[in-house]
Structures are given as structure tokens and as C-alpha cells.
Amino acid sequence: MSLLNPSKGWRSSSSRLLALYSTLFVAWSCILMGVLYYEVSGYLSTLSRHSLMQRQHLFQRFEGEQLEEALSTSLAFDMKGVDAYGLFDAHYRPLSGPVRIIPPDLPLDGQIHALTKCFDSDDPKLPPNSCDAVATQTRDGHWLILVRENGSLFGVTRIILQALLWAISLTIIPGVAGWHLLRRRPLRRIREIQSSAEAIVAGDLTHRLPLSNRRDELDMLAAIVNAMLDRIEKLMNEVKGVCDNIAHDLRTPLTRLRAQLYRIKQQADEGSPHALQLDEVISETDTLMARFRGLLRISELEDHQRRSGFRLLDPLPLLRELHDFYLPLAEEGEMQLLLQTPESLPWITGDRALLFEALANLLSNSIKFTPPKGSVILRAVNDTGSTRIEVLDSGPGIPEAERNCVFQRFYRVDESNQHGGFGLGLSIVAAIINLHGFKLEVGTSELGGARLVLECRQQLIPQG
Numbered sequence: 351m352s353l354l355n356p357s358k359g360w361r362s363s364s365s366r367l368l369a370l371y372s373t374l375f376v377a378w379s380c381i382l383m384g385v386l387y388y389e390v391s392g393y394l395s396t397l398s399r400h401s402l403m404q405r406q407h408l409f410q411r412f413e414g415e416q417l418e419e420a421l422s423t424s425l426a427f428d429m430k431g432v433d434a435y436g437l438f439d440a441h442y443r444p445l446s447g448p449v450r451i452i453p454p455d456l457p458l459d460g461q462i463h464a465l466t467k468c469f470d471s472d473d474p475k476l477p478p479n480s481c482d483a484v485a486t487q488t489r490d491g492h493w494l495i496l497v498r499e500n501g502s503l504f505g506v507t508r509i510i511l512q513a514l515l516w517a518i519s520l521t522i523i524p525g526v527a528g529w530h531l532l533r534r535r536p537l538r539r540i541r542e543i544q545s546s547a548e549a550i551v552a553g554d555l556t557h558r559l560p561l562s563n564r565r566d567e568l569d570m571l572a573a574i575v576n577a578m579l580d581r582i583e584k585l586m587n588e589v590k591g592v593c594d595n596i597a598h599d600l601r602t603p604l605t606r607l608r609a610q611l612y613r614i615k616q617q618a619d620e621g622s623p624h625a626l627q628l629d630e631v632i633s634e635t636d637t638l639m640a641r642f643r644g645l646l647r648i649s650e651l652e653d654h655q656r657r658s659g660f661r662l663l664d665p666l667p668l669l670r671e672l673h674d675f676y677l678p679l680a681e682e683g684e685m686q687l688l689l690q691t692p693e694s695l696p697w698i699t700g701d702r703a704l705l706f707e708a709l710a711n712l713l714s715n716s717i718k719f720t721p722p723k724g725s726v727i728l729r730a731v732n733d734t735g736s737t738r739i740e741v742l743d744s745g746p747g748i749p750e751a752e753r754n755c756v757f758q759r760f761y762r763v764d765e766s767n768q769h770g771g772f773g774l775g776l777s778i779v780a781a782i783i784n785l786h787g788f789k790l791e792v793g794t795s796e797l798g799g800a801r802l803v804l805e806c807r808q809q810l811i812p813q814g
Contacts, residue, residue: 372522375521376518376522379514379517379518379521382514383511383514386510386514387510387511390510395500398482398498398500399462399482401498402462402482402484402496402498403462403484405424405496406460406484406486406494406496408420409421409486409488409494409496410486410488410489410494412488413488413489413490413492414490417437417488417490417492417494418437418445418446421435421437421446421447421494422446425447425448430474430475432477432498432499433496433497433498433499434447434448434449434475434476434477434497435447435448435449435494435495435496435497436448436449436450436451436452436494436495436497437492437493437494437495438452438492438493438494438495439491439492439493440491440492440493442493445492447495448473448475448476449469449476449495449497451469452485452493452495453465453468453469453483453495456483456485456495457485458485458487458493459485460484460485460486460487461484462482462483462484463482463483463484464480464481464482464500465480465481465482465483466480467479467480468480468481468483468497468499476497477497477498477499479499479500480499480500481497481498481499481500482497482498482500483495483496483497483498484496536568539560539562539568540568542560543559543560543568543572546558546559546560547559550579555579555582555583555586556583557579558576558579559572559575559576559579560572561573561576604635604638604639605639607635608632608635608636608639611628611631611632611635612632614628615628615629615632660699660700660701660786661699661700661701661702662697662698662699663697663698663699663700663702664695664697665695665697665698665705665730665737665739665806666691666694666695666730668702668705668706668709669689669691669709669728669730669739670689670691671706672706672709672710672713672728673687673689673728675710676710676713676714676717679714679717680717680726683717683720683722684722684723685717685720685721685722685723685724685725685726686724686725686726687717687725687726687727687728688725688726688727688728689727689728689729690727690728690729690730691729691730692730692731692732694732695730695732695737696732696735696736696737697737698736698737698806699786700786700788700806701785701786704782704785704786705782705786707778707782708778708779708782708783708804709728709739709741709804711776711778711779712741712779712802712804713726713728713741715776716741716742716743716745716799716800716802717743719743719745719746719799719800720743720744720745720799721744721745724743724744724745724797724799725743725744725797726741726742726743726744727740727741727742727743727795727797728740728741729741729742733805736805736806736807737806738803738804738805738806739803739804739806740801740802740803740804741800741801741802742795742796742797742799742800742801742802743795743797743799743800744795744797744798744799745799745800746799747794747795747798747799747800748792748800756776756792783804786806788804788805788806788807789804789805789807790802790803790804790805791803791805
């Protein structure tokens with residue numbers, strides 16, 4: 351059973367909550383900025399028109415040379431390219447001022463009008479963009495054109511807009527930094543919990559989930575799980591202790607029983623019905639004793655009593671020895687046993703005798719269930735710096751629905767199969783693999799039969 355990887359990035363709960371808060375904050379800031387911009391723009395537009403109207407009423411009081419003098423004086427204080435004027439006679443001929451042509455789309459009605467384009471001119475004294483303009487007739491019959499660029503007072507809105515943008519950016523930057531810091535601590539704790547959980551899933555029930563001094567929600571959950579593990583470990587030890595005691599206590603009486611049966615058989619006439627019955631009883635006794643030995647072997651491995659023999663070893667000599675050991679058996683069954691390995695493999699840490707036992711069990715099963723003229727392959731590859739060992743055969747394979755059950759004690763894929771054993775071989779293999787912290791997978795080989803893959807990735811081996 352494999353555990354899911356911890357959530358990364360926005361997948362974690364804290365990241366999603368912070369992202370939701372940031373989204374709502376930015377959305378609300380944009381709405382606030384829009385409303386503020388709309389209100390300020392409206393206010394400044396009204397203020398600009400009101401100021402232009404005041405200038406219109408002011409200049410209407412002058413005429414002749416006084417008007418020209420007042421206009422010339424105002425021009426000295428006006429901003430270039432923002433405010434402009436033009437004085438025309440009754441026939442619309444220019445008299446004075448930067449404005450020399452009356453805008454064609456400006457009605458001569460004394461009202462303020464918004465023009466999308468004031469003047470198509472390179473004169474810096476004329477507003478180049480949209481503007482408000484008014485045409486009014488003076489007391490002496492002249493026409494006075496007053497122009498003010500719309501954007502003259504809207505620099506304030508740009509300042510407000512820039513300030514809001516800076517405020518949002520200066521809020522988002524600490525928010526992102528806070529999001530990164532806030533999500534790192536929970537993810538680090540989740541990874542610590544996952545590491546302990548993987549050791550527990552691997553079969554070491556002595557492991558417990560880590561607790562911190564904060565006593566937060568994760569600590570409450572970890573404490574609940576640890577309490578459950580305490581109870582489960584106690585129950586498992588009780589059940590296992592009973593089974594081990596039964597197997598251990600019955601082994602001596604069974605040995606004595608077999609010895610007595612053998613003595614009786616020696617006294618019986620060879621070939622008699624009585625002797626044949628004794629042979630069957632002795633055979634059944636041997637079978638029963640083999641099962642008890644298998645159970646005690648699994649119990650020894652699950653108690654993690656064999657780690658003292660762990661060493662750093664090269665898997666290549668081990669695989670060659672396995673191939674040489676089982677090659678005569680494969681040839682006797684009229685099948686082909688192939689060894690496929692590179693020139694070198696990454697070294698692994700483990701007990702050589704136990705690994706030989708586990709791989710020998712897998713290889714013997716493949717040879718046992720592969721029909722004559724078939725093939726069995728013992729393969730090893732370098733899988734990104736770690737050793738992967740595969741056993742493939744052309745036998746009937748293992749049904750997909752039963753692949754998770756074949757490592758259970760006394761489980762056999764086909765009860766009626768004449769090659770069926772006690773159902774303990776793969777259980778011993780699973781115990782050895784768990785002891786080493788490796789991973790064993792069952793699949794379908796390219797030969798059509800079973801494919802058993804041993805991933806020898808060097809993981810942290812729980813200490814017993």
C-alpha cells in the first residue's frame with residue numbers, strides 16, 4: 351500500500367485559503383479603486399467646467415483693449431497646452447491668442463462643450479487631446495473661444511490610481527511571502543507524519559506519528575492515531591504471540607510423533623498395507639511440521655531480528671549464483687532460464703542470505719509454474735541509481751484480482767493445482783522485503799506470464 355504525496359503549491363488547504371483571501375482582497379480593491387476613480391473624475395470634471403465658466407463670465411465684462419489686456423495677462427499665468435484662448439471678430443477672423451481657428455464642431459451658443467479632439471496642431475500652446483471649449487460673444491461683437499484640456503485636473507486621479515496600485519502590490523508581495531512561509535511549516539510536518547506512516551505501513555508497528563509542542567489540530571489527530579496504533583499493536587502482539595506459541599509448542603510433540611511413527615513403520619513389513627498407511631501419516635506429519643516451520647520463520651522475520659546481518663553488497667554475484675543454482679532445475683523441466691544483467695549495478699544494503707532466500711523463492715515459483723518449452727528470465731537493471739530486479743516467466747501468470755492476496759499466509763491462487771504448496775513461500779518473501787524496506791510489485795510479463803519486480807531503493811529502514 352502506497353501513501354499519497356503531500357499536497358504541493360495551491361493544493362494545500364492553507365494555500366487555498368490564502369489564495370481565496372488574496373483574490374477577494376484584490377477584487378475589493380479593484381472595486382474600491384473604480385468607485386473612487388469614478389467619483390474623483392466626476393468631481394474634477396465638474397470643477398473644471400465650473401472654473402471654465404467663471405473665466406467666461408469674467409472676460410465677458412471686458413471689451414476692446416481691456417479684454418485683450420486681460421486675456422494677455424491670463425495667458426502669462428496659464429499652463430501651456432492646457433488653457434488657451436482665441437479672439438475673433440464678427441466675421442470669425444482671428445485677432446489674438448494661440449487659437450487661430452474656431453473648432454468646427456464647437457457650437458457658438460455660449461455653452462461648454464466637450465470636444466474629442468481640440469486642435470490638430472504641433473503648437474505647444476494648444477491642447478492636443480480632448481478638451482472643454484466654450485464660444486461666447488463679447489460686448490463689442492467679437493467672439494471669444496476659451497479652451498481647457500480635460501486631463502489638466504485629472505493628474506490627481508492618476509496619482510490616486512498609482513497610489514492604489516502601489517498599495518495592492520505592496521500588499522500582495524508580503525501576502526505571497528506569508529503564504530510561502532505559512533504553507534512550509536504544515537507541509538514539513540505532513541512529510542514527517544508521512545515518513546512515520548510509511549514505516550508503519552511497511553510493517554513496523556512500533557513507529558508513532560510525531561507530535562509537536564503546539565498541540566494544534568495536527569497534534570490532536572496524530573495523538574488519536576497513536577492511541578489507535580498502541581491498541582492495534584497490543585492486539586497484534588497478543589494474536590501473534592498465541593500463534594507463535596502454538597507453533598513452537600506443537601513442534602516438539604510433532605517431532606516426537608513422527609519419530610514414533612517412523613519406529614513403528616520400521617517394525618512393519620515392507621509393502622504391507624500397514625506400512626503404506628504409516629508412510630501417508632508420516633508424510634502428512636512432515637507437511638504439518640513444514641507449515642509450523644514456515645510460520646515460525648515468518649514470525650522471526652516480522653520481529654526484525656535479522657538486521658544485524660545487513661551489509662553493503664553487490665547484487666551481481668548474488669544473481670549469478672541464483673542463476674547457476676536453478677539452471678539445472680530449469681533444464682530438467684525442459685525450459686530456458688536466462689540471466690539478463692548489465693556490467694554493473696548499484697550496490698544495495700541488506701542481508702545476503704535473506705535476499706538469496708527471497709529471490710530463490712520467486713525464481714523457484716516461476717520455474718514450478720512454467721510449462722515445458724517455456725522461458726524464465728532473471729533480469730536486473732539500473733533504475734535511476736537504484737537496482738531493480740525482475741523475475742519473468744511464460745506461465746499462467748497471476749490474475750489481477752488476486753495480486754494483492756498472494757502474499758497473505760496460506761493463500762494459494764489455485765487450490766486444485768498439483769504444484770500448490772502451503773501458501774507460505776510468498777509470505778516469507780513479503781516479510782523479507784518489508785524487513786529491508788524494499789518494494790515488491792506483481793504484474794504481467796512480456797512472455798505472457800507473471801512479472802515480479804523488486805524495487806531495491808535504499809530507504810530509511812526502521813530500527814527495531
